[in-house]
Amino acid sequence: DAGVTQSPTHLIKTRGQHVTLRCSPISGHKSVSWYQQVLGQGPQFIFQYYEKEERGRGNFPDRFSARQFPNYSSELNVNALLLGDSALYLCASSLVGDRTEAFFGQGTRLTVV
Amino acid sequence: SQQGEEDPQALSIQEGENATMNCSYKTSINNLQWYRQNSGRGLVHLILIRSNEREKHSGRLRVTLDTSKKSSSLLITASRAADTASYFCATVGPSGSARQLTFGSGTQLTVLP
Numbered sequence: 001d002a003g004v005t006q007s008p009t010h011l012i013k014t015r016g017q018h019v020t021l022r023c024s025p026i027s028g029h030k031s032v033s034w035y036q037q038v039l040g041q042g043p044q045f046i047f048q049y050y051e052k053e054e055r056g057r058g059n060f061p062d063r064f065s066a067r068q069f070p071n072y073s074s075e076l077n078v079n080a081l082l083l084g085d086s087a088l089y090l091c092a093s094s095l096v097g098d099r100t101e102a103f104f105g106q107g108t109r110l111t112v113v
Numbered sequence: 114s115q116q117g118e119e120d121p122q123a124l125s126i127q128e129g130e131n132a133t134m135n136c137s138y139k140t141s142i143n144n145l146q147w148y149r150q151n152s153g154r155g156l157v158h159l160i161l162i163r164s165n166e167r168e169k170h171s172g173r174l175r176v177t178l179d180t181s182k183k184s185s186s187l188l189i190t191a192s193r194a195a196d197t198a199s200y201f202c203a204t205v206g207p208s209g210s211a212r213q214l215t216f217g218s219g220t221q222l223t224v225l226p
Contacts, residue, residue, distance in 0.1 A: 004155075033213065033214075035214075035216075037153075039153075041218060041219075042201050042203075042216030042217050042218050042219050043156070043201075043214075043216045044216070045213050045214065045215065048213055056213045058213075088153060088154075090155065090156065092156075092214075101146070101158045101161060102146075102156075102158060102214060103158070104148075104155040104156040104157070105155055106154050106155040107153075107154060107155055109153075
């Protein structure tokens with residue numbers, strides 16, 4: 001079975017541009033979460049989506065938005081990119097109920113220049 | 114912001130030795146999880162311990178949890194070169210919103226052959 005897949009794997013953008021990152025969860029997983037990991041730090045929670053609705057949001061500016069599609073895949077959008085947005089963006093999917101293990105994709109490495 | 118700190122930030126040991134990493138957190142939790150990350154890529158779930166548990170084992174891994182001290186430790190026994198990675202603890206809050214993990218700052222483990 002395929003794991004969580006993210007695209008693209010690497011991306012270089014210029015300050016002020018917009019970026020869209022994509023995530024496909026494990027088949028059967030209806031919950032998708034997004035995390036930002038700056039070099040040398042642990043991941044920080046950005047969003048959680050379940051059944052196409054936002055169920056949680058971390059301390060990130062409104063430039064960050066996301067959505068979940070009927071097939072449970074998800075997009076993370078970042079507008080007006082700043083140099084500080086350079087990071088590894090991780091997507092995680094999970095089952096609902098008592099299962100609390102999160103399965104992570106390999107991430108998208110975003111560099112803003 | 115990070116939930117807490119991990120100690121040490123970096124650990125270097127010889128193959129066959131045991132490795133112990135510690136994690137402290139700040140708020141009440143439903144459970145605490147440990148993840149491994151190779152070379153800044155995706156995270157892999159290692160083990161989960163619930164707030165009413167004190168110790169858990171999985172293969173060469175042993176996790177302890179002390180909720181009175183808000184701390185946890187991960188012990189890797191008989192370490193191998195392949196265990197070289199970054200290790201993160203992550204907490205889930207009392208509401209059990211399992212898809213919103215709060216990560217520590219991580220320990221970089223190097224196992225020398």
